[in-house]
Amino acid sequence: MTLPLHTASQLESIRAQVRAGRLEWQDTSAPEAHIPVENYTSQRIRDAEIERLFRPLPLICGHSSELAPGQVIAHDDYGVPMLLTRDAEGRFRAFLNVCRHRGMRLIENTGQAQPRASVVCPYHGWTYRLDGSLRHRLHAEAFDDCGAADTSLVALPAEERHGLLWVVPTPGAGIDVAAWLEGLDAEMPFYAVDKLVHFRTVRAEYPANWKLITDAFLEAYHIRVLHKDTIYPFFADGLTAGVRFGPHNQSLVARRAGEAWAKSEAEAPGDMPGLCELTTPSQVIFPNTITIFHPDYLSLVTLYPVEAGALRWTHRMLIPADKSTPDWSPHWEKTFRLIEEGVFQKEDIACAIGIQRGFASGANRWLTAGRAEQGLGWFHADVARALSSVPSF
Numbered sequence: 061m062t063l064p065l066h067t068a069s070q071l072e073s074i075r076a077q078v079r080a081g082r083l084e085w086q087d088t089s090a091p092e093a094h095i096p097v098e099n100y101t102s103q104r105i106r107d108a109e110i111e112r113l114f115r116p117l118p119l120i121c122g123h124s125s126e127l128a129p130g131q132v133i134a135h136d137d138y139g140v141p142m143l144l145t146r147d148a149e150g151r152f153r154a155f156l157n158v159c160r161h162r163g164m165r166l167i168e169n170t171g172q173a174q175p176r177a178s179v180v181c182p183y184h185g186w187t188y189r190l191d192g193s194l195r196h197r198l199h200a201e202a203f204d205d206c207g208a209a210d211t212s213l214v215a216l217p218a219e220e221r222h223g224l225l226w227v228v229p230t231p232g233a234g235i236d237v238a239a240w241l242e243g244l245d246a247e248m249p250f251y252a253v254d255k256l257v258h259f260r261t262v263r264a265e266y267p268a269n270w271k272l273i274t275d276a277f278l279e280a281y282h283i284r285v286l287h288k289d290t291i292y293p294f295f296a297d298g299l300t301a302g303v304r305f306g307p308h309n310q311s312l313v314a315r316r317a318g319e320a321w322a323k324s325e326a327e328a329p330g331d332m333p334g335l336c337e338l339t340t341p342s343q344v345i346f347p348n349t350i351t352i353f354h355p356d357y358l359s360l361v362t363l364y365p366v367e368a369g370a371l372r373w374t375h376r377m378l379i380p381a382d383k384s385t386p387d388w389s390p391h392w393e394k395t396f397r398l399i400e401e402g403v404f405q406k407e408d409i410a411c412a413i414g415i416q417r418g419f420a421s422g423a424n425r426w427l428t429a430g431r432a433e434q435g436l437g438w439f440h441a442d443v444a445r446a447l448s449s450v451p452s453f
Contacts, residue, residue, distance in 0.1 A: 062330050064247045066303045070312045071328050071339070073301035078322035083298050085431040093429040093437025100269035101419050106368040108447045113347040114138055115230045117446075118217075118240050120349045120362055122225045123378055125257040127152065132176045132190065134169035137263070137374050138364050140229040141165060142216065143179070147190040154218035154227040160211050161186045161197070171261065179213075188213055223254025244305040244343065251341070252332060253351075256358055256378035259392050262400055263374050270348065270363040270371040271443070272412035277342060277350045277361075278435030280313050286411060290403050295340075298432060307346035307442040309435055312339040344435075346442060356380070357392070359399060369416055373409065375400055 063071065077083055099105060121135050127146045134157055135142040143157035143166060157166050164183040167174065178195055179188045187196040192213035197203065217228040217235035222245075228235050238245045276282065280300045283292050299314035314322070318338035329335050332353070341353040352359040357379045364372040377396050379388075418424070429436040 063328060063335065064250045066243065066247055066305075066310065067250065067312070067335070067341070068328060070301035070303055070310070071335070074299060074312060074314050074318060074339070075322040077299060077301075078319055083432075084301060085298075085434065088431055088434070090431055090434055090437075092431060093434070093440070094426040095429060095436060095440050096426050097419050097424055099440060099443075100271060100416065101368055103368045105447070106269075106365050109347075109365055109443070110139065112447050112449075113443070114364065115140075116228065116233055117347060118219070118226045118228055118235055118237055119347075120224050120345065120360070121154070121227045123256070123258050123360065123376060124152075124220060124223045124225060124254060125378075127173050127225065130175055130177065130190070131173040132167060132179060133173040134167050135227075136169050137362065137372055138229055139366075142227060142229065143167065143213070144218075144225060144227070145179075145190040145192075151191075152218060152220045152225060153190070153192065154216040154225075155192050155213040156216065156231070158214065159183065159186055160194070160213065171263070222248040222251075223256065241308065241345070242306040244308045244310060244345070247305075247310065250332070251351075251353065253358065253360075253378065255381060257381045257384050258376060259357075259379045259384065260377045260396055261374065263372065265366055265370060265372050266409055266413055267370055268409070268412035268416040269369060270365045271440070272415055273361075273363055273371065273373070273408065274344060274348075274350065274439060275429075275436050276408050276412065277344060277352070278309060278311075278439055279429070279433040280311075281430070281432040282411075283313075286407050287403065290398075290407065302435065304438065307439075307446070309344040309438065310341070311343075311435070312341050314339050344439065346439075347446070354395075354399070356383075357395065371412075375404065 119138060127133055127144055129146050129148050129150050132145045135144055141157040143155045145153050159166055159181040161184055164181050166179050166181055185198045189195050192215055194211040214231050216231060217233050219226045219235050219237050221237040226237050280298055283295055284297050294315055296314040296316055296319040300311055302311040315338060321338050336353055336355045343351045348363045350361040357377060360376040360378055362374045366372050379392055
């Protein structure tokens, strides 16, 4: 294998920065960004984000390994009652989790997929195939004949790509994940997300705006201070390389081993283990997904604005399939706790909560992002553009 085009360029940028003795941001003339505090506190803006970001855009609803053939799962993370299915032939679909008879919720959200040959409404027993079509209704002679459009489940645009389950939570919308990802689509196969399997998911709600979490993963400026006793010992200080694909962002954050590699004459690695030994790759997939490729597993984080000052956090741990056996479980349990509880909850999320509390004081009208934090300015500009017009695919 070889590194994909942009990932290879990013790695060479890290080497060039080390040899020049200057970080990427030190040679940019880009101005600092000023982000209005209103972006994080306004319910009006939050409502516009739901309408313009979380309804018309492709959103990641899970990993392929979470849904086996002949299974269904309820998904409520995005404020829309969704039903995800995979039929016996392996096709993934999504529907509104609503019976067409009297509007009853069809299955409850247990957090896990459930084996079902069909979906039965618990109210009157209307039964649906996994393709959404009506299979049976009790005392059918009590109803007038009507077409499939009136009795089938309401379908949502859905696509499976790169090992991820994508849904647009609006009936009748279009979906084209490759077009949506732009150049990132060509990078993704190297990262082999489709070869991983699901190990654990944590869902929680926190009193902070969702964009504060995204902000944290768009800059490495905070690592030296916020994470000084957890992950900073493994990383070079502020040594990063980023690339943008439309509204999406991919970055490599150099580890200490990567800084040493950059000073040597060693060739670039050609596989994911080699890349993750030198750097931590991450992606912000607009609008609400963050990938963090740790040395031996992937954190897949999705966010949702419950309110202007409250977010829903969903963190999936995806691991190599060949290390998903019971003897590996203690390792993954320990590793998951270290990142989820030690780094994410106690540091990144705690910081977001602290910032949100600070907004109420009125001390700041805007937040300042310096040249080492350019990703924040890009992200908030992309959000603003999306709020001014509804994208279509």
